[in-house]
Amino acid sequence: MASHFIEARGLGFSYDAESESDAVVALDDISLTIDEGEYIAILGHNGSGKSTLAKLFNLILTPSRGELILDGKTVTSEGLSDDEIYEIRKKIGMVFQNPDNQLVATVVEEDVAFGPENLGVPREELRRRVDEALATVGMTEYARHAPHKLSGGQKQRVAIAGVLAMMPRCIIFDESTAMLDPLGRREVTDVMERLNREQNMTVLHITHYMEEAARASRIIVISDGKILLDGTPKEVFSSVEPLLAAGLETPQGTELIHELRMLGFDLPKGCTTVGECTDAIFSLFKEKKDNNDV
Amino acid sequence: MLSDITLGQYFPGSSLLHRLDPRMKIILSALYMAAIFLAKNAFCHLFTAIATVLLVLLSRISLRVVLRSVRPILYVLIFTMLLNLFFTSADGGRLLLDFWVIRIYEEGVYRALFMALRVVLLVIGVSVLLTYTTTPIALTDAIESLLSPLKLLRIPVHEFAMMMTIALRFIPTLIEETEKIMNAQKARGADFTSGSIFRRVRALVPILIPLFVSSFQRAIDLATAMECRCYRGGKGRTKLVRYTLHARDFVMLVLFALGVAMIVFGNLRLPIGRLYS
Structure with missing residues (x-):
């Protein structure tokens, strides 16, 4: 059996787990596998449990039930020792939601160096890693700037560089785009995509923006602590009804096509990007015009 | 705007004082303070004053900015001067003024002047050596580095x-x-x-x-x-920025040490007048 990078078996998590009565079940019976080099978006509305899942993968939280296998290391409700957690966190980095609350130093490059400094990386190597990480996120020219003077998107890219400099194999983005303006969101998702494509980095992007999720190669939809859908963006977005039931919207184009299909128009299922939808509708009209239907 | 507040009043620059190792600057400040407080007679005070002017020139910070650093302590300064002026008595030399309950002696005038000079020099010197020419983060790093022997005593x-x-x-x-x-x-x-x-x-x-x-x-x-990001306290951590001591740091150290020696010597050998003990 090929081993997966991340594997969850019947994973569950409850907040307030000490008292059985008022425990809030955040995740229930989650089973999934994630391989190295995948680009996955985890979608869900607020309170669906998607952030809890991310926090379990990084061992900020310990599972309440079931087991989680992270790069061959099994985590159960017993948790791991600090040293074992440290080893896992070297491999799985995390970028958080609020860009302000994750930058430690007063100079950009010193912040990027924070992670590898903690790992005890020697100085020459540190320098190289910091420069490379800053170049990857396109922030080299800001190396000596103060973080508080940067825009949200830039801060978030510095945070990504800080994780990259630790050379993890997987980065989890826990709603890292939620507090950014459209431009900042574009910057950050571009970096994610490039990391996945060029460095074969495993990327887990937790989000509630459909357009961003559509850029991933696989989407996992979480609703009420359970996996609702799991598949390619095409597969997931063509299941319009379950998505709407989960309180999620499909991309506008996809929804338009869905509505048109309901009215009996002959349109393909599973168009996700604006381009695809435009093409589909365009060719439909063209066909009709050619047949003099319109 | 509140956000315009600059912390620690650092003035960017590339003067000799800016380029000194921050750890050395802390040591130099300590020597400087020692010199100021050791100075006991007019010669020594003149010497510290000249040294301070040289430091200001070295820092290439505008005189206006430097003088501004004295403004917050103006009231304290005046208060100290008045105290020294009115309350120096006993063997206070010649009586200059005797009016109602106020008696001003010659010694009191000198004391007041020298005390004021000391405080002004102290503020200007330390500002120029440390706060104006060192970023707060470099200061923090320097303090950590200088205090690191205390780790042996389990001080965090x-x-x-x-x-x-x-x-x-x-x-x-x-x-x-x-x-x-x-x-x-x-x-x-x-x-x-x-x-x-x-x-x-x-x-x-x-x-x-x-x-x-x-x-x-x-x-x-x-x-x-x-x-x-795998933070586990200071153990086993490396640092991106390391300060290294250059020749200029040692030259300054020697100069400052000589200055202190000069003051000690001046106190003993050059009692110009009997300005005050």
């Missing part, structure tokens, strides 16, 4: 320095946040600028409470983020 030097760094990092962020909250409260009709002092202080409560709440949230977030 690294943790202390990390707290300083985080505080420095978050001051601008918290100022921004304060502005936001103030604007939000103003939009709801809060008034911070009129009424009695008590009224105004009371008006600050609705700013402080949200600020505290959000600061705690930030602290939790930051702690989680730091743990995720």
Whole structure:
């Protein structure tokens, strides 16, 4: 059996787990596998449990039930020792939601160096890693700037560089785009995509923006602590009804096509990007015009 | 704007003083202070004054800025001078003025002048050596490095320095946040600028409470983020920036040491006049 990078078996998590009565079940019976080099978006509305899942993968939280296998290391409700957690966190980095609350130093490059400094990386190597990480996120020219003077998107890219400099194999983005303006969101998702494509980095992007999720190669939809859908963006977005039931919207184009299909128009299922939808509708009209239907 | 406040009043530059190792600058400041307080007679005071002028010239910071550093202590200065002037008695030399209960002796005048000179030189010298020419973060690093022997006594030097760094990092962020909250409260009709002092202080409560709440949230977030970046305290950590001592650091150290020696010598050998003991 090929081993997966991340594997969850019947994973569950409850907040307030000490008292059985008022425990809030955040995740229930989650089973999934994630391989190295995948680009996955985890979608869900607020309170669906998607952030809890991310926090379990990084061992900020310990599972309440079931087991989680992270790069061959099994985590159960017993948790791991600090040293074992440290080893896992070297491999799985995390970028958080609020860009302000994750930058430690007063100079950009010193912040990027924070992670590898903690790992005890020697100085020459540190320098190289910091420069490379800053170049990857396109922030080299800001190396000596103060973080508080940067825009949200830039801060978030510095945070990504800080994780990259630790050379993890997987980065989890826990709603890292939620507090950014459209431009900042574009910057950050571009970096994610490039990391996945060029460095074969495993990327887990937790989000509630459909357009961003559509850029991933696989989407996992979480609703009420359970996996609702799991598949390619095409597969997931063509299941319009379950998505709407989960309180999620499909991309506008996809929804338009869905509505048109309901009215009996002959349109393909599973168009996700604006381009695809435009093409589909365009060719439909063209066909009709050619047949003099319109 | 609140956010224009520069912390520690650092003035960017590339003068000799800017380029000195921050650790050396702390040591030099200590020597400088020792020299100022050791100075006992007119010759020594003249010497420290000239040395301070040289330091200011070396720092290439404009004289206006340097003099501004004295302004906050002006009242303390005047107060000290008056105390020295009126309350020096006993063997205070010639009596200059005797009016009602006020008696001013020659010695008192000198004491007042020298004390004022000392305080002014102290403030200018330390500002030029440290605060104007060293970034707060370099200062923190230097303090950590100089105090590192205390780690043997299990004093958490690294943790202390990390707290300083985080505080420095978050001051601008918290100022921004304060502005936001103030604007939000103003939009709801809060008034911070009129009424009695008590009224105004009371008006600050609705700013402080949200600020505290959000600061705690930030602290939790930051702690989680730091743990995720494998932070485990100072043990086994490497550092990106390391300060190295250059020839210029040692030259300055020698010059300062010579200066202190000069003062000690001057106190003993050159009692110009009997200005005061």
